[in-house]
Amino acid sequence: MASIFSKIIAGELPSYKIAENEEFFAFLDINPNAKGHALVIPKREENKLFDLSQSEYDGLMRFSYQVAKALEKTVPCERIGMSVIGLEVPHVHVHLIPINTMDDMRFVNKVSLTADEFTSLAAAIAANME
Ligand code: 5GP
Numbered sequence: 001m002a003s004i005f006s007k008i009i010a011g012e013l014p015s016y017k018i019a020e021n022e023e024f025f026a027f028l029d030i031n032p033n034a035k036g037h038a039l040v041i042p043k044r045e046e047n048k049l050f051d052l053s054q055s056e057y058d059g060l061m062r063f064s065y066q067v068a069k070a071l072e073k074t075v076p077c078e079r080i081g082m083s084v085i086g087l088e089v090p091h092v093h094v095h096l097i098p099i100n101t102m103d104d105m106r107f108v109n110k111v112s113l114t115a116d117e118f119t120s121l122a123a124a125i126a127a128n129m130e
Helices: 004-009 054-074 115-127
Strands: 017-020 024-028 038-042 079-083 094-099
Touching: 004 024, 004 038, 017 054, 017 115, 024 054, 024 115, 038 054, 054 079, 054 094, 054 115
Parallel strands: none
Antiparallel strands: 017 024, 024 038, 038 094, 079 094
16 A cells, blocks of 8 residues: 555645655655654655665655755754654655754654645745755
């Protein structure tokens, strides 16, 4: 069965998209640790990060770098934290999180945003992509 993220890529489920290319897709996490919390995924569904091929892994990191740069320009923060977990959704995803404290990297402190806030945030990050 297709993962929830494959359904997002296919447009069967909605998302606040930031950017995509042939192989990768970036969008806002629906339950963010902090404003701007983004997910970067390969379009090809794979469960675990280190089951990606070396070149797919390199491509994912390269695309994540571009999204992180745009995030940093858009959301005031101390730095962008990065994490890969995958215990909830078995489709590789890189978490990029604008952080100010260590607590922002804990997946227990959440912020809530309105649909309008998600939409304008995704558009602002997208506009800062190079
Ligand atoms: P993990 O698998 O790394 O533990 O976490 C999965 C992440 O995906 C969580 O941060 C969760 O909020 C996010 N997530 C789960 N379902 C959806 C969804 O349908 N849309 C979006 N945008 N994010 C989701």
